[in-house]
Amino acid sequence: MAAIISVAWQSGGITNPLRYKSTYSVLSDDYNCKVELAMTSDGRTIVCYHPSVDIPYEHTKPIPQKDPLNNPTESQELVLKAKLSGVQPKPEPTIEELSKMFYTTKHRWYPVGQYHRRRMKKEHPKDR
Numbered sequence: 001m002a003a004i005i006s007v008a009w010q011s012g013g014i015t016n017p018l019r020y021k022s023t024y025s026v027l028s029d030d031y032n033c034k035v036e037l038a039m040t041s042d043g044r045t046i047v048c049y050h051p052s053v054d055i056p057y058e059h060t061k062p063i064p065q066k067d068p069l070n071n072p073t074e075s076q077e078l079v080l081k082a083k084l085s086g087v088q089p090k091p092e093p094t095i096e097e098l099s100k101m102f103y104t105t106k107h108r109w110y111p112v113g114q115y116h117r118r119r120m121k122k123e124h125p126k127d128r
Contacts, residue, residue, distance in 0.1 A: 036049040093101070095109045102108075
């Protein structure tokens with residue numbers, strides 16, 4: 001990390017900042033990075049410029065690709081199965097719990113009686 005020292009002097013009521021760039025660097029000389037540091041004219045902000053460096057093709061590696069024959073692609077179904085495999089089903093609430101939750105009697109949760117029988121489908125189709 002290079003350090004910048006700002007020195008200001010007063011001449012005729014105008015402050016003129018001088019900027020010195022330090023030669024000290026934590027990075028080694030063979031490091032592939034060109035960083036320039038500067039300070040703005042008001043001396044309140046340090047500016048760092050680090051342009052992208054071209055890397056020779058010989059120093060790059062190919063991105064590893066999965067073998068399509070031995071490794072099947074993940075489908076939506078496989079992902080969903082994997083996520084749901086660890087999920088335990090919650091037990092359903094009992095009739096007593098439902099009665100307390102909704103402030104009803106227990107008879108409301110047993111669907112038997114004339115009201116429910118009328119709504120049941122007939123097993124035979126209607127004759128035309």
